[in-house]
Amino acid sequence: MIVGERKPLAEIAEMLEPFRKICVLGCGTCVTVCLSGGEKEAAETAAALSLLRKDVEITTHTLLRQCEYEYIDDYAKNMLECDVILSLACGVGVQTMATRLPEKIILPGLNTKFMGYPLEQGVWTENCLGCGDCVLDLTMGICPVTRCSKSMLNGPCGGSQYGKCEISKDVDCAWHLIYERLLKSGVLDRMEVIQPPKDWSASHHGGPRTIVREDVRLETGK
């Protein structure tokens, strides 16, 4: 899922300072699951803002997904009255909203942090960078691009000690984990292969990436 974290209330309040009619808009999918921007957090944020400001009208709504036009369209009429929408969606949702509702001011209420999963209740961790060229088949399901702090593809650097990364004793060395799994599975020789330089053009450096699937496109879209 996409994991977000709500911006500090003071920062949100400063962004909203010029506005009177505010809609706090939650998102019902990823950020609901990671407890940062769902219905509950929208209500909490609205309540906190009303304590800070007496001169505002605050409403709250939650869309199932702010990243899809059909859900935005369903709710658009409910948001006509407000001056500003504080979106508690991830950056994808905020931008999809801003594209679909160009006449509205959409402000981000979250910092979009990463793609990851809950490690335990209240703890989330990143495990995919969306590099566009997955190598998990070579690395026993442990991503070195994301989880090695240096995105190394050819084994651990000299900073790996006691199974931990040099950046922190709280961070596992991804290559140590990969090594142990390869060893256990009897395929350690995979680490002998020199992986060539990665094709980063498949990653986020070349402007926004687009996927076109002709097999599922509608005639009208072509």
Place this chain on the structure above:
Amino acid sequence: MKPESKLEKVLSSGHFAVTGELGPPKSADVGTLKHHAEAMRNHVESYNITDNQTAIVRTSSIGVAAALIQMGLEPNVQMTVRDRNRICLQSDLLGAVSFGVRNFLCLQGDHAKFGNEPQSKNVFDLDSMQLLQAVRKLRDEGVFIGGEKLEHPLPRIFIGAVANPFADPFEYRPLRLAKKIAAGAQFIQTQCIFDLERFEKWMEKVRELGLHKKVYILGGVTPIKSIGAARYMQNNVSGMIVPDSLIERLKGAQDKKKEGLNIAVETIQRLKEIEGVAGVHVMAIAWEEVVPEIVERAGLYPRPKVE
């Protein structure tokens, strides 16, 4: 092609080699660095020039290399993959070769969070293994990473890499050395050796794999100036092992600096006896003036003359 690097000549003639290390300053004034280089002119074959070591902004390794070449000294230009993408790394290498650099040491580099620009973007377009391989292909095949050919072949350059016997997983470390050799490493400089027992275990495995016959291994030696310095390395420098026994030995000594030098000299003497160790890399960062004394006391002076 004959070796052009003095370091390569010394090693390939079977001599026990000595390299030094210079850390560029946090300014454009390389006067002190040149003074240190001059002071060990007759004691080392060549000088590693660190590349923004521990991610702290300093005069560039290649800039300092130019100063050394003007002095008639031989630099080993360190290149990390932390700050430059493949375009810049290849371009910088060509630039350095153009004014006479013949030794390159390819490494990964400490993460930027340790330095004085912790908010900077870590590049890591390549990893150290890929850089090694790229440098070898530039030299041997005359091609860039992207496949385009160089307009003129490179002269013979001597390609180095690092190895850390004190990092984990320990059992993997000799295999990693083999991989670096396969990628193109001709000489290896190791992390500072304080735990000789572990180093010897690593060398045992290296010999078992026959790697010492495929690459020149230079053991890393750092003289310890004080108990504080030893403790700092023990607790704060990643990938290092400083045994408690060493700290105890320093504690027991009246003159800590003298004892630090004694330890460095003894370490070199032991390294000389280990089969497969082809030389030492003396890293006396911020204590450069003691290098001649260490080299002399270790019985490595005068240095061999090579054509």
